[in-house]
Amino acid sequence: MIKHLPVIDVQNISKAFAGKTVVNKLSLQVRRGEIYGFLGPNGSGKTTFLRMLCGLLQPDAGSGVCLGHNLLTEVDQIKHRIGYMAQNFSLYEDLSVRENLDFMARIYAIKSRREVVAQTLERMELIPFAGQLAGTLSGGWKQRLALASCLLHEPELLLLDEPTAGVDPAARRDFWEQIYALTTQGISALISTHYMDEAERCHRVAYLAYGDLLTSGTAAEVIKKSGLITWSASGPGIQDLSERLKQQPGIKQVIPFGNTLHVCGTDGERFAESLRPFIADSSYRWEKIETGLEEVFVSLMSKREGGHSDGDS
Ligand SMILES: Nc1ncnc2c1ncn2[C@@H]1O[C@H](COP(=O)(O)OP(=O)(O)O)[C@@H](O)[C@H]1O
């Protein structure tokens, strides 16, 4: 029974700093074994929310349960069972890989420290680097060491705050493979990220903008809820094409993707009518494509900035 309870279940969590609300009545559930993606522009409250989940900050209002413990009154029990990787985490560059893990194991007050460090080195395939100074590792291996430090005390839930910011694509792929491997062992993860490809790898995502949860669900649900229809256009002078498209009624947004434009609308007929003359112009190649998360997030942001609300979440 307990197995099916969500690992995170919070309702109307709020936090303000100096009278400014930075997390506004956020409700969110993460299921066991799930990878939950947390997206939104800088300053949206992602870090603040994660810090409340791991007991580093006390919410001003709301209630919630994390791993079966009350978020407001049982912070100590929660702390022992989560692995938190802070944004811009730092390793001790002048300590070796093994010494870094050993140091963290001391902080977690792990009893059989030697053994746990050895097991973790093996689990994360860090043995060949055990004696190397952390500062001399490549970005990807530093990342892996940071993840390893979060795993020493066998947490059931990982809270990872932009763990792959600034990491190269190959290392990011490698990192995600490790996250998947961990979830097959029953570990759940809430991960904040700015990368759309990572958002698409999550079982479910939430999009936060300046404290408000604008949408959440599986990628397919979030896309469906948006009601957006997307066409891609390519050809010469797409910059100019983009400007002209933006002036048409029914065209909600035009986003450049390299040499193509993603053109979105919702209202089927009006959108189709506005597009028709452009599609008829044979100098461009048009194709109807599936709407992606990026299109949805851009649209939610512009709606928000325009002061509208569609009651999406
Ligand atoms: N300890 C703090 N004191 C005052 N303001 C803070 C503090 N922590 C965060 N903030 C503010 O709260 C807002 C949300 O920040 P943050 O949670 O870091 O967002 P994100 O992680 O989405 O970029 C920002 O405006 C930030 O300046």
Ligand SMILES: [Mg+2]
């Ligand atoms: Mg942050």
